[in-house]
Amino acid sequence: MVFYVILRVAIPSPLHKLFDYLCPVELEGLAKPGMRIKVPFGSREIIGIVIDTDVHSDYSSKQLKTALMLLDADPVLDATQFWLARWAAHYYFYPEGEALQQALPVLLRKGQEPTFAHATLWRATAHATLSSLATSAKRQRELLELLLRNPQGVSTEAIKIEGFSTPLLKALADKHLAESFASHPRPYQFATGSETILKEAPLTLNEEQASALYSLLNPSHFHTLLLEGITGSGKTEVYLQAIEAILKVGKQALILVPEIGLTPQTLSRFKARFQVPVMALHSGLTDRQRLDAWLMARDGSARILIGTRSAIFTPMKNPGIIIVDEEHDPSFKQQEGFRYHARDLAVLRAKKEDIPLLLTTATPSLESLHNALDGRYQHLHLRQRAGNASAPKFKFLDIRGEALQAGMAPELIHHIRQHLSAQTQVLIFLNRRGFSPSLICHDCGAVNECTRCDARMTLHRSPAHMHCHHCDRQTPIPKRCHQCHSEDLRPSGAGTERTEEQLKSLFPNIPVLRIDRDSTSRKHALENMMKQIHTGQPCIMIGTQMLAKGHHFPRVTLVAVLDADAGLFSADFRGMEKTAQLILQVAGRAGRAELSGEVLLQTHHPDHPMLAALVTQGYEAFAKSELVLRQGAGLPPFHHHALIRAEASRQGWAEAFLRSIREAIETHLSLPPGNHWSGPFPSPMEKRAGLFRSQMLIQGRERRHLHTLLRMIMQEVEHNPMKNKVRWSIDVDPIDSY
């Protein structure tokens, strides 16, 4: 009898299973979990990840194919990554092979070696000293310093990342102070022990900051600190100093920031403070740059790693701390495919690696607040504004019965005029792009709708076209009504373009800057507008969420929110929370330093209890009463949600599919306790991008029982004859219900 060694392999395919292969004799003893392996799969050969070696298979050795080759001598995925990606795959019901794949840089998925690009390295020549350069040659001296600190060589790439230009390097080379040599090891390395960490001195902490820093670093083991502080309260300084402390003991820091938060300004803040290699992991990197960054993180040479959602899977050799900045930001939850929440995975990872986790925000998510109130997180506040700046004054502008001009009440326009004449800047927030959200026939009332979605087309003027924001369909602006052929088509409602136009005509001598995705899509457009704003001259900014995140406007004294009612009566139970967070975030742009700010909220509901609580008692009071409502209604974070979505090309198919799943389970199986199942019902926007959508919601009192039910659903889908006619997905802990 022959014994075969059998390998269990995760294959990147949408199938929710693992696959077994015979281990070729020459690979016996070599294959380890976390290694890439090439295997035959159907008619092709693909790269999978070894999950387990020497397993028992339900398939006979005759049915099993033989694995082809190992791609790694050591696991590419370290133990933490391997565990985290698999844990997330199970928790979010995503195929393990796909999840593991997403934890790897693209080049490794394609089978490339986990090595740095062949690079030209630079080092100082044997006789080079700083005194060989004139004191006036500041940048050259800095570059030479860098080279002197790294006698083993620095790659051209790393020199550029540090902000030195090629001519600068050439100047040193011409003076025979620097020389190049070929190699392909890591492009960057600091000798441990002798490294300089800081480039600039840290600021002095106030008492609250100092105690937050202390709580974060003590103990140095796993614990989660939720640090709540308004803009300008110095949260960043706290974590910069926490990073400094962990760098001093030779460890690395991982910082997650929201999708629009990874700006050059954010990065320069770190680079200005720290001497050590800072790596940004963002969508602008080439596959090669991403792999190099990943490798530098893994071998410990990159000390500070800043990235968006997917950076949670970046390996670290010496993990010291994880920081999730703006922890409430929805971009930490992936909205399609592998629907993980990076903040939640950060908790898991920090626990696994036994390091502190810092969550910072001005407006905690109710999930995090709930965890803090339950004692799972420490919760500290920074209540003092830096430089003793006074908090902005909030005021409701009751717009009931008011005649609005492009979304603005006369009193608002009056306020804008006042602030501008005081030579300060005004920021207007309207979370709606385009000129107008609908185009209506004045004679018959017909609305211009998207043919592929249950939604109105948005009118854009620059450039002029109709645009569906749900499926991206674009058409010319119609000249006549499609129903009655009238030519009297009128835009109804205001978007940023329309408000911009109105402001320009009201204030012809004042620059009006529109900041939204459309106006900033051209390269440097945003940068140029920011430059103009930072001259400090009076101006009006009108924009969407883009304005609310990341940017600081010290000369702004008036912030106006045109539609504070946006989330008030939304079908989504998180609407109120999202609106409150946005309002406070926008308000945080006003009145820094010596100028005090004013925040005007245009609303039809100045007496709405939640809105009033937010404005008069602050976010925390608001959030606590919102938590009470959630608890009463059995909503998250008290109960847990999972949303089963389905879509199909024909109306009714998606719903029929979901219904048959539900019926099959309810008639043949006994349900785990504590779950409340609702639906299927049509999605809030039933038709979108030409597909008809339906969904079911499951609310579970206990996670394990909810997951048991979800596993039953997975099983049932496998055998369901309609599964190929629909696209479907499970969303665990969904953050919206579209």
Added chain:
DNA sequence: AGCACGCCGACT
């Protein structure tokens, strides 16, 4: 998701 296999319409 890929990819092959297979069974009908319309093109050289």
Added chain:
DNA sequence: GTCGGCGTGCTC
């Protein structure tokens, strides 16, 4: 006749 349309089924 055969090229290709995409429905159906399978991947250890």
